[in-house]
Structures are given as structure tokens and as C-alpha cells.
Amino acid sequence: MKLNLPTTTLTALLVSCSFLAACGGGGSSDGADAAATANRLRRPGSTQPTAPASSPTAASSATPASSTTPTSGVISITQSPYNADPTGKTDSTNAIQNALTVAATNGSSVSIPAGTFVYSNVLNVAGIKVSGVGKASILKATNFNNQAVHLTGTGASLSNLAITSAATTRLSPYQTSAVWIDGATNFNVQGITITGSASVGIFNAGGQGGTIQNNTVQNTLADSITNTNGANGTLITGNLVTGSGDDGISIVSYSGSPIVQNITVKNNTINGQVWGRGMSVVGGNNITYTGNIVDNTDSYADMYISSESEYNTLGVANVTVTGNTFLHGGASQGTVTVYNSQGATYNITGVNVSGNQIVNPGFVGFQFVGNGTETGTIQNSTLYSALGSSALQNNGNSKSSFPVTATTVASVPAYTTPVAAGGAGATQ
Template sequence: MKKNTRWSTWSLAAILTVSGISLAGGAQAASSVSYTASTGFSSTQGANNWYYQQKTGTTYTNLTYQSSSSRWDVSGTYPWVSSNAQHPGNSADSVRTWIAPSSGKITITGSVQKGSADGDGINASIIKDSSSLWTQTIRNTTEVQPSGVTNIPVQQGTQIHFVVNRVGSISFDHTLWNPTIAFTAGTYVPDDRSLSILDFGAVAGDNKPDDTAIAAAIQQAKTEGKDVYVPAGTFELSNILTVNGVTLKGENKEQSILTSTNPERGSIDLTGASPAIRNLSHVYSSLGERDGKNEKNSISVKNATNFVVDQIHVQKASTAGIYVTDSIGGTITNNTVQDTQADGIHMTGDSSDITVQNNVVKQVGDDTIAVVSYGKSAKSDGDKGQTNNIRILNNDVGYDSKARGISVVGGRDVLIEGNHIQLTQMAGIYIATETGENNEYNTQAVDSITINNNTVDRTAQDTGRGHADLLVYAGNTPIDNVTFNNNTSTNAGKFGTGVWGSGQVGTITYNHMTIINPGSDPYKFDNGRIIWDGVVKRENK
């Protein structure tokens, strides 16, 4: 729940001196740093990472310092906070807040004690952001030690609130509480919802396989319902890594790196319910032969539901970069895929309901983004339904890739919108059915494809293949209901757009197309019923 909290603007970036250690812009020391409430008490909000507040409902607001009483309160009344004590008010709780200067772990010590045996007691709580770590009702002057507050993971900016509120009356609710927070910095601690692979034996940069440690972390995370965290550093994989129903996440895709050292078995496989991989790089140290084996992909999504591939840098793969088969519901977003020997992003096997958005795909050995529906053949895994309900949105692809830009080769209900495609050897956008160069496979039919507001520049550069920038090609099975709206073709190798092939083609519709500087002709239509801005340019015979 969002809290309306007002902090001093300089506090987290301030230079702090705590227990004799100078911390500029956040704790960097590996050793523990102690923050004691009374020692760090100040007339300035945020000094030594401490704040003095009141809480009403879920809203925290700052108190005002009173120099006459050396405490923080509301116009000289309740609630108040002093160097080592707190007192609630009738309508607001008393809160002392500490903010973490960086990622790490904390352990909290310091007893809570009522200042008087009179009254009906107080409720004392320790809250991390909006989650309760500990709470207890205290009715006498016996010291109480909070429990369950050791080795708590925090991020930069995590708020730890020490809260005192009334039970009934606020009479005699003066509460002695002088907590100490022992803070140990460490970027390996992401949050309290994750397990770090370091805690299972992974070691960054030691040139030794980390498969066993990462697999153990995944297994434990699935048991506990948590994520698996890959900290900054380079970790090695010597075999396929399976991510089954959990989230594998890094610090970011520049710093958290998984390197596969086995070019034959290096795929990271996502399977099960809601698997995810985020914020890291996957790199192959070497490549093998391109032979279509999925063990050589960078990321393989197999038999998964509601999967996520986000903020991943795929660098090199003998086969595909991100490969999806037999999976329903998922997103492939904000990734960079480069230097694969096959497709950059490939979806097949009756997969459905997938969004591919805001990715960069460059210098791949085949299509940058492909939707494929195979029929039964030696090259496929048997008869399956059409890959369907795919959204390919706002991607930036090409950059000297070896085949097509965005392709649908068998499939239905596909939206291709807002993409920028440049510098491909073959068509920028390719809608087709095929049998393969040596008739080794048969793709399924194509139906209901919409192509809107894409920019295609300098594609189909291998003029010997005769591709159009925007090409519809009918090979073995029918194509129907393909609509192009508001697309721009610039500097085509030969044709701006075209429809041909010996197979059956139904209606192909073009609206508001812009074709600039084609290498040969703006369009070439040899097949199908072609409608151009409402005018029938070609009828099937």
C-alpha cells in the first residue's frame, strides 16, 4: 500500500558517520555498522539515517523538533519521540524510522519496556516497509526483547519503523525503546522474497561450474514459494539449467551473467506454471554446429504457462536465442538478442497468447522474430494446432541479420505492430507457408494476420532471392485474411511489397501504404485477391 511519506531530500545521499565509519552515498563497507537510536539522535530529520514520525492508518508524516524538550512531537503534544523513548497519541502512533543506505542485511537488538507499571499497556511493533516483522502488547515494566528480527534482508531505501501505539488510553504510555540496527552491506541480498545462489555455494568468477548450486537454489525456492537471485558477477553453467515454476532474476542484465561453457547443452529451460527469467545476461563461451537442437538455444520455454522473459541479454547461441514451444500465455519483453545462429525469437508448437514487445534483435543467423506452425514432418514434433494469438509490438530488429525480419510461417491471429525492421538479407516482414528447401517439412495454413504501422528500411538486400520488403508467399497450404495498414517501406532491395507463390492465396488488403525508393517496383502481385486502398487491384482466377 502506498504511503504518503515526506523525507528530507538529501538524507540518502548524505555523508554519514556512524560508529566511526564514513559512508558516502550509502554503506560500502563489508563489516557490520551499528546504528543506535540514542547515539544517532538528532534535531535534523534523516541524520544518521533516523527519522521521527507519527503514523495514522497507513500514512507516515514527520514530527517537529522541540528544542525545549529535546524531542520530536506535534506542537508540544502527543505523539512524541525522544532519544531513547516514545509515547503514542490518541489519534496517531509514535514512530522512529530507520532507512537502509544500501542493500544488505540487518539484525535488530534493544529491549522494549514500559516506563510505568500503571495504565493499560502499549502495542510495540517493528515494520519493514508495509510488512510486520514483530509485534507485542506490553502491559508492565518487564523488558521485552523483540524476536525474529535477525538477518533481515533490505534494499537501499527500505524503511524500518519502530511503532508504539495505544491499547486504550494513552495514560502512562511512556515507552523506553533504544533499538540498535547492525547493518551489513551486500548486494547479494535482493529482498526477503528471494534466495541468493551464493547461499547455495555459487561463486562468481572462479571458472568452476555453478549448476549444482543454482539448481539447489531453484529447488528450495520452489518449496518456499520464493525467487532465485543471481547477484552481480559471472557464473558458469556446464549443462542445461531448468527453471520450473520459479523466477530466476539478476541484479541487471549488464552485471549478472550466466555463461554456458558447453555449446551442446547450454539452454536455460523455462517450464511449468509461471516461470520467469529477468535482469541478467546469458552468454555462450563457444558455439557448436547449427543443427536445430533445442539444447543449444539460449532460452527455451517448453510446456509453460504464464511465462516471463524480461530484461535478458542473449549473447550467442548455436540455435535460437529465445525459443517457445507448447506454451500458453507469456511475455517476451525488453530483451536484447544478438549473434545467434538461428532465429532470434522463435514461437512454435501450438503456442498461444504471447506478447513480444520492446525487444532488440540484431545480427542473428536467421529470422529475427518468427511465428512458425509445422505440420507433421521429420523436422517437427508431430501434428499440432496453429501457433496463434501472438502480438509482436514495438520491436527494433535486423541490423545485418541473415534472413527475414518478422515472419509468420504458418499461424493465425497474429498482430505485428509498431516495429522497426532494418538491414536484413531477406524480406522485412514475411507472411508465408512453406515446405522447406528440400521439401523436408510442411507448415500449416496462415489466417488473420494484421500488420500495422511498421517501418521497414533497407531489407531484402540479397536481391538474388527476389524478396519484397513486405512479402506474402504461398507455398503448400492456404493464406487468407492478411491486412497491411499504414506501413512504410524505404530503400527496398527490389520490391516494396509483393504477393506470390504457387499455393492458394485468399484476400490480401493494403491500406495507406508508403513505399519510398524501391529497388525495382513498388509492388508485384502474382497471386491472391489484392485490395489496395479499397480498390481491387487483382482478382483470383
């Protein structure tokens, strides 16, 4: 069945549930309680992270003699005079940081051999390449307040290794993430397996012109991959995100900070959410989500586009959501949710949602709510639902204009395969 629904017919498809009453992620709410609304929208503790007063450094130790250090090539953290312990029995923070510091000075790269290397402070990677042999090269964090591998400068690269953390308490500062991209340019994070993190898995805070690709990020206590603080020109592709403690892959722009822009999120797989949305744009410009597979069963949206007064986030402009497959999402929020609670302060404009598959939504396929301007189009998509067209959309915002056109409604068994392959994550 083909549906061609002008804006004036949106109210005919209202589901008997308002957005605010339906989404009680933070406890019961009638929609008038701002605190409850905020809890529903974002997990408690997900405030804007704060950087330390100065760039963190590893615990001090003697600098290795330059006569034993190559002026180019590759430095292994286990070679003399660094002697990092691959058995995990002793702390290797100083050894690893000394190797990283010398490499940055002498134009070398750093190798992480197979083994388990315990570290207890932020590891600073300043414009150099650091690589392992795959999942057998393990960096094991023991101080969850300072556990980040910290990328700065131009050309910093982190590849083919594992980072593990047993943190059980969610934290928010940048240095509590597993990988912290701190304004780095032309960076690359590739083939990393992150298991656990006190906050975000990969935190792109102001990175410019970089790539986050073919990583596996699992069981973090906050977002798995996030972009904030003016991150610009980043490609996020081929990643596998599972068990995320908050949004899987997110773009977040806070008022008072530079807006995130020119981000492409392509061919990733996100599943097994513990909390939060599969993918999100919470303030941002020129953002594309394409070819992703999101299977979110935690009751929140698979795709969330918003400007939030609760967290004072910026507006949204020019977002493309195309060729994605969204499964089982939105028992509270709707599979694709557009939410503007900023009133006249910020707008959501230029949103194009097209060519997507919406499979067995828990609530509705598309939901438009809030009290601020929201404009865009929904077109050329397929909704697979046992409830038929009644599960298509809910419009609870009088300032929302999202005509839904050329959208097919089909039974759930008619769905066979994703429209795109998604991402497999780290393979080594």
C-alpha cells in the same frame, strides 16, 4: 502520388524477375529445383526442433539441507550451501540447479548476483522467479548441446540478467537455445541480454499467456525470438534484436503440431540480420505485428508471411501488419513477401497490411508468390523509393488476391522518421 490499384492491374507492375529465380539464397536456382527453393526460404538446419526424450536435468549433486534453506523469500545462488562461483573459474551448474530446485519446492525465488557463473547443463526453472541485477549477472554456457535456461510450470519468470554462449555450430534441439519456454503458462522473460546461442535466443515452444519484453538478443545462430508448437497468447514487446542468424522474430507452425495463435509482436527493433527475414509468420492464426522497426540488409524480406511445402508448415489466417517501418529489405524477396507453396493443401487468408512505411526497398515493396491461395489487403502505406511506382509490387501467383489501395509513392529523401519508436531492449 496516390495509387488505387485494383487486382486486375497487378500484372502491370511486374518487375522483370520471378520470385524463385531472384531469391537464390541457397545457390543458383531456376525455381524448379525444390531443394534450392527450400534453401532459399530458410537457412539449412532450421528444421523443426526436437525435444529430448525426457525433461533435462542438471548434473546431480547433494541436495542442500533443508535447515539452511528458507521456506519463502529469496535464495541467492552464492549463499551457503549453494556457493556458486561468481568468478567464472569453476563450474556452477550443480550450485545453481540446487538453488532452483529448493526454491521450486519451498516457494522461494532465486537471485543471481553480479558475477560470471559458468554452467554446463540445462538449468530448470519450474514455476519460480529468477532475477539478476542486470547485465552484470552473467550465466556463461560452456556446453552448447545443453545450454538452455528451461522454463516450465505456471508463473516462471526470468529477468534482468545476461546469458552468453560462444557456440559456432548451429544446432536445432530446444535445449540448445539460450531460453527455452517449454509449455509454461503465465511466464515472463524480461530484461535479458542474450549474446550468442547455438540455436534460438528465446524459444517459445508451446508457452501460454506469457510476455517476452525489453530483452536484447544478439548474434544467435538461428532465429532470435521464435514461437512454435502451439504457443498461444504471448505479447512480444520492447525487444532489440540484432545480428540474428535467421529470422529475427518468428511464428512457425509445422503440420502435425498445434498451430501458433494469438501472438502480438509490438514495438520491437530488428536490425543487422546475418541471414533470414526480419519478422515472419510461417503458419499461424490471429497474429499482429505493429509498431516495429525492421532494417534488414541481407537481401531477404523484412516481413514474410507464408505456408511452405518445403518445410510442411500450416496455413495462415488473420494476420495484421500495421504501423511498422521497413527499411532496406528484400533485395531478393521483396520487403513484404507473401508466399504460399502448399497448393491446395493450406491457404493464406485474412492478411491486412496497412499504415506501414516501406523505405528504399532492394527489390519491390510487396511481393505475392507461390502456387496456393493468398488473400488480403494492402492499404494506406507509403513507399519511399528512387524507382517510384515500378518498385511497388510483384505478383507472381495467379491464386493471389491482394488489392493495393491508397498507397503513396514518395522519394527516399522524403522519409524522415519511423512511424513508431520500436524497442530498446534490455536497459540495465
